[in-house]
Amino acid sequence: MSRDLQDEQLKVAAAASDKGAETEAGGKYASPAEQAPVKVSKVEVIKRESRHLRGTIEQALQDGSPRFEEDNVQVLKFHGVYQQDDRDLRAKLRKEGKDKHYMMMVRARIPGGRMTAQQYLAFDEIADRYGMGSLRITTRQTFQLHGILKGNLKATIRGIHNALITTLGGCGDQVRNINACPEPVEDEFHRQIDEDLQALVDRFGAKTNAYHEIWLDGEKVTPDVEADEEPLYGDVYLPRKFKVGIAPEGDNCIDVYANDIGLVAHRSGDAVAGYTVLVGGGMGRTAAVKDTYPRLATPLTYVTRDELLEVCTEILKIQRDYGNRQERRYARFKYLLDHKGMDWFRTELASRLGRSLVPPRELVWQSSDDHFGWHAHTLADGTGYLGLFIPSGRIVDSPDRKLKSTLRDIVREFQPSVRLTAQQNLIFAGLTEAARTEIEARLKAAHIPLIEEVSTLVKHGMSCVALPTCGLATTESERVFPKVLERFQALFDEYGLTDEPISIRMTGCPNGCARPYIADIAFVGRSPGKYDVMIGGDILGTRLNQLFRELVPFDELAETVRPVLAAFVEERQAAERFSDYCERVGLERFK
Structure with missing residues (x-):
């Protein structure tokens, strides 16, 4: 912009x-x-009356219901928990006269995405034991676990705590993961x-003792101490x-x-x-x-x-x-x-x-590259790091690609330090040359592409979770993003833009969790199957894009952008990037 x-x-x-x-x-x-x-808003009242994030969560965990009531839903966010439901099942359950299939998303606080091998393995195990069998790297360098049932919530958070990581600060009206x-x-x-x-x-970080009281059976503090727990955030954060x-x-x-x-x-x-x-x-x-x-x-x-x-x-x-x-x-x-x-x-x-x-x-x-590939001798002991591409940040096994189990085996055997990136990817650090060679061989054997095999377009793409778990999503994102990239890859190849650094991002709603508004091209969900098309951000993340078209059907996204790409190829100046071209000529001519 x-x-x-x-x-x-x-x-x-x-x-x-x-x-x-x-x-x-x-x-x-x-x-x-x-x-x-x-x-003030209703949420402000809930926060003020929550007694520094206690609410009635502890009692609700024992009431036998699969869901939390609204006041506790708001307070739970501060503890890194969002109440969601499986939206793929809504219509079926409604037809059967049943309530929604409630489940929780749990988000950790992992500053800078820095983890030990043992912490990574703890998340991997928790995802299988209590979640949906996948780990999701967020754009704030942390893990989200989806599909946690209310009855397993306390065990999940306690398991994360035992790995010396907290969920307090993962969500809510406070400073999020830095x-x-x-x-x-x-x-x-x-x-x-x-x-x-x-x-x-x-x-x-929030100073309330509520987190330990609720999830870790910590000692109750006296009312006098409780009232003075948040010197920075106060009663309403x-x-x-x-x-x-x-x-x-x-x-x-x-x-x-x-x-x-x-x-x-x-x-x-x-x-x-x-x-x-x-x-x-x-x-x-x-x-x-x-x-x-x-x-x-x-x-x-x-x-x-x-x-x-x-x-x-x-x-x-x-x-x-x-x-x-x-x-x-x-x-x-x-x-x-x-x-x-x-x-x-x-x-x-x-x-x-x-x-x-x-x-x-x-x-x-x-x-703004995401530190992909092998980098030797970056640590004091002479070891290096390997940056891996993770499609949409989703670490999961599929019939044709055992990503989650392969990464688990690698971490277990080679014990690298782990770093999550803000572009939803993964870095293994502290590797010798010999370990790097063995790891890459294992990845190839599991049909997991190394960065050299990932196209420029694909490695710069990002999408949010959206359906079926996010309650805010109005349409699809992560599940349809591979199809979007496939169609644009064909366009890029057609116009000779295969190696051009152009970022494409997609979200299921306008909240912008995948930071779409600074991408070269973005698709922001507005209603089922329809998106706002945004154009003109830049690969360096220093420029906002502009609204190009509203409510474009999914199947028309690529063709909607085609005229701009075609003009860019014909009219670009020497070494001019796509975002600079859009800024120079303006998008009005294409509307």
């Missing part, structure tokens, strides 16, 4: 907010003191990034989810601009000099509500390592104190920034810090 177009979009949103949301208490983004007489470039390189620069990552995790990501300068494999706080680490020799702080990124929108929109994070300031925690904490507090708690569709941090304005935000932050903000550094990106 061009800067002029984005600026115009923000003006429209601000005007709509001013028109529809003013209150006697000072408006839609009133401070906590001003909000007292304002009617993304970080997954490349396993052992030098001082990367060591300091990992240290800062862990410091942010410690600072932003944040207005909405909050995402943080860390990228090394030049490498945008995590899509750092899609985060509420994006941190770009700058080098000084072998160390981290400091960070450029970006604010206000977010992908979700409500298609029927025109003043909701995706947004790229805005460069705000440069901070030293010593200043990082304080600055990030105060940014979070501003969203906590001023974010919209009346209407959840406007509760993300990006709407606060655009309604109040960046000048107001800079002044507010500087006031809280007691000092002026240093201007951000200029950012230059060389790559």
Whole structure:
């Protein structure tokens, strides 16, 4: 999206907010003191009355019902749990006069996607014992387990805890799993990034004892202690989810601009000099509500390592104190920034810090590639890492490809450290040359393609889970994405674009879990079998795409984009990329 177009979009949103949301208490983004007489959303009431995320979950686990009631459904999100149902069975069960087939999705918190071999194997076992037999890598570098029945929920979370991983913070109105470039390189620069990552995790993690009480049979705390458990989040936590990501300068494999706080680490020799702080990124929108929109994070300031925690904490507090708690569709941090304005935000932050903000550094990106393939001698002991492509992040065995069991056997025997990527892929680190050769042979024997055998188009694709498990999906994504890529591969081959780096992403609804709004080409589900077609983002993740066509049937997606691809081939300038071409000529001529 061009800067002029984005600026115009923000003006429209601000005007709509001013028109529809003013209150006697000072408006839609009133401070906590001003909000007292304002009617807040139902979720805010549930959070306040949850006693720091306890609700009545413990009692509900013993009531014999296969489902949770609504209040507990909302509180469970903070514990990393979404209540879902098998939507493939809805019609059949309804016809039989039966209730939905309820099940839970459990999402872990795995900062930066970093795991040991034993932790990976624990998830693999839990998926088979309690889930649907598959692991799903998310775009926030963690695992989701689908199909967990309510009666197995406590055992599932306890099993994850026993592997020294938590689900607290996997979902809910708090800081979610913090993304970080997954490349396993052992030098001082990367060591300091990992240290800062862990410091942010410690600072932003919820402090409530409810998690241990409910899932791990921890001791009950006294009411007096309970009331003071969340020094950062307070009684009602944040207005909405909050995402943080860390990228090394030049490498945008995590899509750092899609985060509420994006941190770009700058080098000084072998160390981290400091960070450029970006604010206000977010992908979700409500298609029927025109003043909701995706947004790229805005460069705000440069901070030293010593200043990082304080600055990030105060940014979070501003969203906590001023974010919209009346209407959840406007509760993300990006709407606060655009309604109040960046000048107001800079002044507010500087006031809280007691000092002026240093201007951000200029950012230059060389790559957004996902660290695929073999990289030798990246660790201190002389070992290297192997980046593997995982289609849509789904680790599962199928009749023709035993991906899950093959990876399990490899991890069990070679004991690599494991890293999940923000593009839904997998890295095995700490491998010798001999281990790498043996692993690749096993992958080939199991018909699992190495990255050299994966096309440029396919390796840059991403899709969300969607049907049948996601309750928000309006149509298919993951299950039909291979067909989408197949049709576009034929188009790319036809136009000589086989090796052109063009990203295609697909989601089953406008919430944007696969970050579609920064892809070169994206298909965003609107209704059963129909999608909005978005064009013009870029492979480096630094530009929003634009709405090209609305409600396009699935079978017409490829042909809808064909004229733009054909014109690109005929009219591109030397070395011009697809997104730059779309920005230069505009998409109106194709509409």
